[in-house]
Amino acid sequence: MTTELQAPRTIYTVSELNGRARLVLSTQLGTVWVEGEISNLSQPSSGHLYFTLKDRDAQVRCALFRGSVRGLACRPQNGIQVLVRAQVTLYEPRGDYQLVVDYLEEAGDGALRRAYEALKLKLAGEGLFDPARKTPLPALPRCVGIVTSPTGAAVRDVLHVLARRFPALPVLIFPTKVQGREAAAEIAGAIGLAERCGLCDVLLLARGGGSLEDLWAYNEEIVARAIAACSIPIVSGVGHETDTTIADLAADLRAPTPSAAAEAVSPDRVEWLARCARLESQLRHPMRVRLEGYARTLLHLESRLRLSHPRRALDRNAQKLDELELRLQRAHAHCLTRHAARFSRVATRLLAHRPDRTLTLLAARRDDWERRLNNAIRSQLQHRGMRLAQYSEKLHTVSPLATLARGYSITLRRLDGKALLDASEVEKGELIETRFAASSLISRVE
Numbered sequence: 292m293t294t295e296l297q298a299p300r301t302i303y304t305v306s307e308l309n310g311r312a313r314l315v316l317s318t319q320l321g322t323v324w325v326e327g328e329i330s331n332l333s334q335p336s337s338g339h340l341y342f343t344l345k346d347r348d349a350q351v352r353c354a355l356f357r358g359s360v361r362g363l364a365c366r367p368q369n370g371i372q373v374l375v376r377a378q379v380t381l382y383e384p385r386g387d388y389q390l391v392v393d394y395l396e397e398a399g400d401g402a403l404r405r406a407y408e409a410l411k412l413k414l415a416g417e418g419l420f421d422p423a424r425k426t427p428l429p430a431l432p433r434c435v436g437i438v439t440s441p442t443g444a445a446v447r448d449v450l451h452v453l454a455r456r457f458p459a460l461p462v463l464i465f466p467t468k469v470q471g472r473e474a475a476a477e478i479a480g481a482i483g484l485a486e487r488c489g490l491c492d493v494l495l496l497a498r499g500g501g502s503l504e505d506l507w508a509y510n511e512e513i514v515a516r517a518i519a520a521c522s523i524p525i526v527s528g529v530g531h532e533t534d535t536t537i538a539d540l541a542a543d544l545r546a547p548t549p550s551a552a553a554e555a556v557s558p559d560r561v562e563w564l565a566r567c568a569r570l571e572s573q574l575r576h577p578m579r580v581r582l583e584g585y586a587r588t589l590l591h592l593e594s595r596l597r598l599s600h601p602r603r604a605l606d607r608n609a610q611k612l613d614e615l616e617l618r619l620q621r622a623h624a625h626c627l628t629r630h631a632a633r634f635s636r637v638a639t640r641l642l643a644h645r646p647d648r649t650l651t652l653l654a655a656r657r658d659d660w661e662r663r664l665n666n667a668i669r670s671q672l673q674h675r676g677m678r679l680a681q682y683s684e685k686l687h688t689v690s691p692l693a694t695l696a697r698g699y700s701i702t703l704r705r706l707d708g709k710a711l712l713d714a715s716e717v718e719k720g721e722l723i724e725t726r727f728a729a730s731s732l733i734s735r736v737e
Contacts (some may be wrong), residue, residue: 326346
């Protein structure tokens with residue numbers, strides 16, 4: 292014991308110990324996923340969240356900082372089951388082992404149930420579940436389409452019921468996954484394919500029972516909208532009688548089980564056979580009476596035909612047709628002769644009145660008129676030009692500009708531009724303007 296106490300010691304301070312412990316936790320465990328129930332939730336004014344994550348046997352403290360809180364789709368609350376992604380660390384000032392959470396989501400059936408209710412309210416608000424949108428099923432479909440897994444028990448039950456109730460009914464299977472992440476998209480795609488091919492009068496969604504997670508593909512929005520957009524009536528037979536999915540609410544008819552859905556879409560063979568028998572018995576007597584009446588009418592017409600054989604009428608009509616043919620030939624020949632004579636007379640008259648002579652005469656007259664018109668125009672232009680020159684010379688002679696050009700000037704009062712004829716018309720200090728031939732002069736009266 293004494294030897295151990297005397298051995299070299301590595302002594303840590305509390306801060307150093309907590310720091311090394313935090314480093315070991317962060318490097319050894321790193322980021323982890325932890326599921327548990329939230330309790331002791333608190334949110335100080337800083338905006339950070341602090342809570343305890345617990346299960347039946349243990350608990351751990353957690354911190355969720357403000358920057359991570361803003362990006363969460365799920366708001367943390369006491370008592371809810373959550374799945375968190377966190378960094379394992381140690382809060383050195385107190386030596387508390389804790390999780391620093393950067394992501395949080397609801398876990399288990401609770402989250403699925405809340406997502407189910409939220410989607411249900413959303414689609415109901417849009418009217419996707421409105422009974423007025425439902426399409427009635429055909430009484431006697433030409434073909435039934437089944438959207439399901441080709442290897443499941445549900446498709447075997449459906450085919451057995453269809454074969455029992457109406458063996459002559461054609462069936463098309465549109466294979467899809469009915470569980471898993473890709474199932475919803477495949478189901479919606481199969482519904483769209485069934486509508487595009489145009490071979491089915493009614494579609495059946497079939498899937499056996501299971502948990503909420505197993506049936507979740509039928510609670511996806513893409514499936515509900517594919518059902519609502521499909522013009523073919525759709526019957527939903529998903530799960531057991533107690534299971535109600537979003538697909539059940541969007542479908543035109545909800546059946547408690549796949550077998551019940553098969554019964555809903557298929558006519559009853561026994562009932563249809565009985566109905567056909569009743570219709571046959573109702574049609575047999577009227578048809579017999581009508582056929583007997585037709586037979587009597589046929590006998591009567593046959594006796595009348597023997598008395599008046601059509602060969603005689605045919606011979607008379609043939610002779611009349613020959614006579615009409617001869618008359619038509621004679622009339623046609625006479626018409627051709629008459630038109631030929633008329634054509635000869637018109638041709639003779641046309642030769643006597645050929646228009647080329649008239650056109651030559653008119654062209655000569657037009658050239659003469661054009662020459663005479665041009666001569667008259669030239670004569671008028673010369674005469675009027677001479678008169679214009681005479682008028683221009685006379686106008687220049689009496690123009691005041693010509694007078695100014697000979698050395699004269701004109702004096703105007705600057706105020707109103709009036710021509711001055713006498714010095715008494717202006718007063719001392721007024722401005723006057725004297726205009727010459729090429730310029731003007733402004734002066735003041737002194």
